[in-house]
Amino acid sequence: MPHKRVLVIANKSWEATALMNVLLEPKGCPSEFPWPIKLSHPLPPRHDWQSPQPRGVFNFQGNVQNKPYEVRVEVWCIQDAMDPSVSPSSTKEKVRVLPKIFSGMETGVPTSNRPDLVIALGTACFPGAKSYNGCVFIGTNVFIHDPYKSNTTHSEYWHSDNTNRLINPPPGSMDFFNPRNTFFDDVLRSQVETRLLSPPMKPATKPILLADNNYTAVGVANITNYDDYAWADLEALEAFKKANRGHQKKRPVGSLETTHGVIRLQSEAPFLFISGITDRLGQFSMDVGTRPYAQNFVCAHNTGIVTAWLLPRIVSFLNTL
Structure with a gap:
């Protein structure tokens, strides 16, 4: 039976770990969430990064209008495929390895090459005086700022004509926000928000899910030193404005991070980003730097909760198309 293919792509290894921990925990997922047909989690420290494997492949099956369907959801981590001698924040290295993920050649299970949906997942900053730490934003638009665009001699930088311009969502992305499809109804929000955790540093009053087709993931390319967020994030916001x-x-900002945009550029399949907010603009060292494991893991966990409860709805919807 032909199947559809959904890619869930996390940026860093600890984001993928938190995501998979949720997807393998029955109390974190809907009752119908399947056990993976392929599992590479937890990932051994000395894994073969040159032949990356998905952390998990989940096979969803069901019937829509008396027609059976099958959807394969592959959970990937970009860092798993990166050369460990290169910074895990290198945009150029991420762009180099992403085609391996999209090709589907390394899954170990039969798959079609072209994805039917791509979900970029990761932690992020959010601008504004109010703290949204622990909240999760979902959107479809991306914008990538390259602060080193004029530096064409540095061999470690990635450059693209797609930076510093608004990038519209691929066809089909907006359908997930159509009120008739009721993806983000009160039932979903209730199931998600009762499972969200509050991070230790400057948490939001209450961690919530925010989803809108107009939210934009503002990205900053070529930043490998976390100290540079202090100026690069502000510069990216100005370029976006x-x-x-x-x-x-x-278009309102949904998150500020480094990787959603380069994932989006790999394909014209429908696209969503899921951003777990870890820090306030300009406060990375305070919100994340003082307790990085706790702050990052909690917020990555929250993206996993949203993903777990959203996927069954997405799977059913894809099979009505």
Whole structure:
């Protein structure tokens, strides 16, 4: 039976670990969530990064209008495929290895090459005076700022004509936010938000799920030193505001991070990003730096909760198309 293919792509290894911990925990998932047909979790420290494997492959089966369906959900981690001698924050290295993930050649289970949906997942910053730490944002738009765009001599930088401009979502992405499809109804929010954890550093008053087709993941490329977030994030926001001025309907920021955008550029399949907020703009060293494991793991866990409860709805919807 032909099947559809969904890619869930985490950025860092600890994000993928928190995600998989949720997907393997029955109390974190809906009752119908399947056990993986392929499992590479936890990942051994000395794994074969040159032949990356998905952390897990989940096979969803069911019937829509008396027609059986099958959807394979592959959970990947970009860092798993990266050369360990290179910074795990290197945009250039991420772009080098992403085609391996999209090809599907390494899954170990039969798959079609072209994904039917791509979900970029990771932790992020959110601008504004109010703390959203622990909250999860979902959107479809991306914007990538390259602060080193004029530096064409540095061999470790990645450059693209797609930086510093608004990148529209691929066809089909907006369907997930159509009110008729009720993806983000009160039932979903209740199941998700009762499972969200509050991070230890400057948590939101209450961790919540925020989803809108207009939210934009603002990305910063070529940042490998966390100290550079202090200036690079502000610069990226200014570049985003400038690009946004020419649009009648302004796009709000959904998150500020490094990787959602380069994942989006790999394919024209429908796309969503899921961002768990770890820190306030300009406060990375305070919100994350003082307790990095606890802050990051809790917020990555929250993205896993959202993913676990959203996937069954997505699977059913894909099979109505």
